[in-house]
Amino acid sequence: MEISEEKEQHYMEQHKNTGDEFKKIERSDRLRRKVLKTFTYAGLTFWALVVLFPFYWMVLTSVKSYSSYNSEYIPKLFTLSPTLQNYKEAFTAVPLAGYFLNTVIFAVVTTMLMLIVTVLAAFAFARLNFPGKHLAFTLLLSLMMIPNELVVITNYVTITNLGLRSTFTGLILPSVSSVFYIYLLKENFEQVPDQLYYAAKVDGTSDLKYLRKVLVPICRPTIVTITILKAIECWNSYVWPRLITDDEKYFLVSNGIQEIRENGFGRENIPAMMAAVVVISVPLIVLFLLFRKVIMEGVSRGGTKG
């Protein structure tokens, strides 16, 4: 009896020890995790500040008055007398609303046409068989090697020769096809197993119906992604619209910003320009916030999904 009791006590002691040990390990682990978390968040906060600062600067400048902006030898990081004067100016000094509308038309039409062209081209390259398919695709891909600036010059010559300067057609036409998006979507289409195509055939669909009812819904994330990327690209485009339009009627917002900037009294009117930039950025930010999930989905699995 005694022996067993002793044993038990010994066991208990041991057990207690291991319990203590366990608690100690747990405590140190918790501490380590806390420290790690602190560092992570500190780093992330810093990085967020770096990224967000230009936006803050943009908004801040847009609410400073022209005179106070110019009187600050070293720009201040805040202002005590915010004003909306710049916004009024941005809309009155130049027909910004008109440019805005132009840009919307340009972006929407270009994106829609680009989508149709890209989806059809990608489907042809991925699914159909026609003579010269591989050659055509190789040529198309090799276009990606040619820098945009070179293409701009030939496009300019072509569009001018066609007499399409200062028209929406001339603005839109060169941006309708996008080699990279065709490539991206083709890869995505090819990931969809052949058997689905055969199944759809047996189920009585035509090629076009298969594309519409099966392929496009399955590849929706990629399609949404390229749509948004294209829309952003259109919204931000500057060189081409600047080149091809002399008529104010066809100016886009990017041209408008430039105009406002040159509109100051002998000096650049930076606050008014910033106000315009804020106004122009808002739709994109809204677009991104709305489709944030889909964009991320499309980018992260960009092609691996079957």
Add this chain to the structure above:
Amino acid sequence: MKVVLKNLTKKFPSRRGKRRGEVTAVDNFSFEIPDGKLVGLLGPSGCGKSTILNLLCGLERPTSGRIFFGEDDVTDLPAEKRGVGMVFQNYALYPHLTVLQNILFPLENLKGAEKLSRAEMRSRANEAARLVQIDELMDRKPGELSGGQQQRVAIARALVKMPRILLMDEPLSNLDARLRLQTREEIRRIQRETKITTVFVTHDQEEAMSISDVIVVMKEGVVQQIGKPQQIYDDPVNLFVAKFLGTPPINVFRGSVKDGRLWIGGEDILGVSGVSDREVYVGIRPEGLVPVPETQSDKGSGGTFPIPDGPKRRSAGKEEERIGLPPRPAQGSGTGTIPMSGLQGTFSCRLSGVEVMGREISVAAVHEASESPMIRAVISAEQKEDLTSDVIRFGVRTDKVFLFDRETERRITAVCRPLGRRE
């Protein structure tokens, strides 16, 4: 619907640099699938069975030959107009649609006179889902289903438009063993209920044997044998068919026929008649090799050795033995009765191992005349046999022995009988 395939040939053109010469996937295939039957296309991979299926559903065009559904020539009809239902090997469910939408999909594509109203579609889809017992899963996406459930959805989708024929391309290959058995029976039940002419492709002979009304055995695009499962098993026309059917596979030996006896190695194992002296391949099914205790084989009498076919037959064998009936000679055609007598251990091999499988015992042995490194015999586990000695002696059941020509590998019709009873 009766399906007739007439002299169907499919050649795939050579691809430059990859392969020289065209590949003949299906060679002059003629077959009539009777109405409402389940036909199993069986063959090793690459034998053209899937090509036949693709020809039937219109995904491939035949190089020559015609296909008839009933009286209609459908050879030039594209897949979307043939009205066949197909279950693909990996099911090919539309991942972005729910189960219900998947089943509705073929109905939504119907055109013209066949067009259905929304309500009709719904009721047809529900009916098909009930048939395969997935009516509770209608709102799920394929990704949220188990393999077996996906397979049922695939069947429902194939059935919903009431196809003229139903095609299945190895539909069970993705399922685990237990589910495979269950689904196999399910397919059989559904086929019987719907009475749709069905073609089932598989490389698994057991699967084909268990559910088909008729089996077509193929090799390299050429039909080897067509017949009822048991008939093909019992009466293979050539070595390939004999080897392909049965698990464990048939044991093949190099042997010869000399003076009315069948020789393997240095032993004459059976008496043969109806065949001239020649070199042959001898195929013996695993259940045709019956281990015989040393003492009994020494005596030369069949003794009381039981045949491993369950207690009933065993007693019958005993009975026969007791009243001293001579063994009935088996007919080589395989349609004969099973000899109930005991067997003489005329065939000796080196024992290499015994595998216990519960119901049966698989005896592995080695013989120098064997085509494969190991020969197998399957005996009932109830048979308490001493399997410890080095050399094992087998008695050979005559109805399980097939002779094949050494060159052509074609079956030689011969009548075998046990040795020593001729006089």
